[in-house]
Amino acid sequence: MSINKEKDFGTPASTSENMVTLEIDGFQVTAPAGTSVMRAAASIGIEIPKLCATDSIEPFGSCRLCLVQIEGARGLPASCTTPVAEGLKIVTQNKKLADVRRGVMELYISDHPLDCLTCSANGDCELQDMAGTVGLREVRYNPVETHLNAVKDQSNPYFSFDPSKCIVCSRCVRACEETQGTFALTIDGRGFDSKVSPSQNQPFLDSECVSCGACVQACPTATLMEKSVIDNGQPEHAIVTTCAYCGVGCSFRAEMKGEQVIRMVPAKDGKANHGHSCVKGRFAFGYATHKDRITKPMIRASIKDAWKEVSWEEAISYAASELKRIQAKYGKDSIGGITSSRCTNEETYLVQKLIRAGFGNNNVDTCARVCHSPTGYGLKQTFGEASGTQDFDSVMKADVIMVIGANPTDGHPVFGSQMKKRLRQGAKLIVVDPREIDLVKTPHVKASHHLKLRPGTNVAMINALAHVVVTENLLDEGFVNERCDVAAYNKWKTFIADERHSPEASESVTGIPASELRAAARLYASAKNGAIYYGLGVTEHSQGSTTVIGIANLAMATGNLGHDGAGVNPLRGQNNVQGSCDMGSFPHEFPGYRHVSDPTTHQLFENAWQTELSNEPGLRIPNMFEAALDKSFMGLYCEGEDIAQSDPDIKHVHAALRAMECVIVQDIFLNETAKFAHVFLPGSSFLEKNGTFTNAERRISPVRKVMSPLAGYQDWEVTQMLANAMGYPMNYSHPSEIMDEIARLTPSFAGVSYEKIERLGSVQWPCNDEAPEGTPIMHTEHFLRDNGKGLFMLTEFVPTTERVNAKFPLILTTGRILSQYNVGAQTRRTENVAWHSEDRLEIHPHDAEDRGVNTGDWVGIKSRAGETVLRALVTDRVQPGVVYTTFHFPESGANVITTDNSDWATNCPEYKVTAVQITKVSQPSEWQQQYSAFSEEQLELLEQGIGND
């Protein structure tokens, strides 16, 4: 194996369809108009020396190394900034050019440390390469002043900044601007004093830098360098795989030394990320080898007992015998399982298969229950398919972008950067969010409208937008008549035109000024391409599904579907939310979203799996908890999910887990749920297994094993062992065989195979005979409902029962932050805690003043469900009457206070609306004290068990 460096063409590709032909060093080359001479030359293998150019950013023309001679032209133009033109004759190498380049390099090297042999970039340094390329043999200058003693900035936990090695090529500055869109870096000073400066000459960690790594990636020297490379040396081989964090699903090169990951580098040809990354995917992979990893199976009879390390055979045998015992005692339907969006498609498919075929019931659910299940319901009802409609690149054609209840720069940072790029190009932005998220006002981006609604009023807001579209005749009735169910549309049109849905009537409910909402509706409806992106601020409500349906109605009414630049796009929280849902993780649906009672589908799976299957829906996760307390659900197989932290009304969840007789947890850490478990099956991280993830744009991307599983088995192998022990035979030898089975049984995956994924890099479903290489944009000709027509549905606003009153006068809403991920099990075990080491409660200055609260104070947050304590952060990002927190740390107990209210259609919890009161306190809540004691006791029981055999 080798590191196989990605080719750098020097400047970005041109998308022009006009081709021009020219001659470079005697060779004819044809390239799209707008291509640089440098890139055209690179395309035929002629490498023109360069330093300030790289193909991820626009050319700059500062280093003067890439000069060329053009027949008939004066001077020596820079090839990076000179576009190709018909008939040009270009010379890239002659004595004159060589002399100039050597002179340029001599100047650079005169102010550069000559420590190549001990430099961290040795072997991967463009400056070193160019010195060799131009034949630099001596440096005649002896400068009086240099930068050689410039002080290093080591503040960032993941990379160092050594200004003594900086050649001020501005690649880092431009990457921060063009690729990331943060504008945290600048060149400060002039002439000799010019230097790269984070924010106002601050250390990187204290600056606006978001640690995405784009600057490190762009740096041609060792100036910006990963500390992991400084510590371990250059990697020696690379394997392309897919990030295990958010739903963007970035493609990465895992650059390795043996089985050690040295660094994760975003893949330039990754179709979801185009060579970009965020602080999590780029740097926060250390959790995979964290000391907390548990690598041996463990069992215990009671959660009061010490764990006992056992062999895999004993653990699997014990787990199966317990599950069988419970079924014998309480009935076939008394056990079930939970799949996770952090696991691969093949793993989730196998778990649901084990439950349906091996357990003999449909008690399988997934963590999408608590995030995007309303998306699945709402989009399936209206469009006929439970997925977003576009690819990410579609945003680059959008004229108006509406972001509802999502925070892309924190939650989906790489897509957030792409969106910001489009906004800097001139697209208009509407933000619908109770908080002032970064997108509302960020460098060179300002939302045209920020609809700062009250939490819990999404449906009133979306109805009001639609009301304006209908009553001001901003409709695309051509689209509606051709593509939608017209009878349902007419019924909806009458419904939505009613005065009760007007912006004026709903203003007192939503808090959005009617004129602002009208203007936003007009802007969206008048766009040639209007795109909606939404997140959990839409779904995690008692009317989550209704809002999804309302969004679909709005997009259909304005014809914003079926073409590039438009669409309805759920931003999925975790890496494989889409995939875990596709794979049949819901209790009522087989893979491909087909109901378990559908006779044809039922027969298909019975034949394929060679066993009798139930045609009744199983229990959803919250139903499992209820049934556990009712003693009708007593055994759980939970793979990769942490329900004891992530689910709402956590005291209720803990009580349910305590009530079960056998909880089997398969995970890489002893997570919160495992503290209630009787069997622990050590899992494998995404670096230790083969499989696929499906991102928010339905892109199926490869996950490749780059190191051996620390516990000896990949997760799918563990599920297979459990199935066999349960008496249901499984004999897969590789995940590709599981995917082949998925393809055989699922029409939208019929054309998917590992061979195709290998060949194309990734593929977007539907992938079948109609679309052999996948489907970037859905519903281009017809919707996927049985009659091919989009369905308008009525969306009455029903206020949540969770309301403020004198006792609970504030509304708590929750979200995530850039540096942490979900329940934090991964990111808390990385250096990302440098940015966020605790969850805080954001509170508006008015509300804080009323309560005598200052930033940093401990505050008690009490709801109808419970009480917890966090430190306060006083900020006007939140509006008066609303408080906000993240949920990345178990000790925060954010879900102690969330209630059991849930979406009417899917039981997705209403995380986003909890009525609370805030008071200044001096000690943790009673729950926190109890949980801390319980947690310590469990860690002690773990310590007692380790190495006891």
Next chain:
Amino acid sequence: MKIERLIKMANDIGNFFNSEPDKEIAAEGIKNHILRSWDPRMRKSIIAYCQEDGAELNDLVKAAISKLPA
């Protein structure tokens, strides 16, 4: 299963379908939603509650549940 929880779930479903002007269609929608997404033990409990008392259920929901197969 706590019946209070199931009553709330059923009424929440009813609230969505209640905006349908044709109440026959609305009841059918509620029935189908419960039939397609509730585990049998949940359906059994709500049917039993509806038959025995049903006081906490909305009228439309009651009509829908009465159509559910036992």
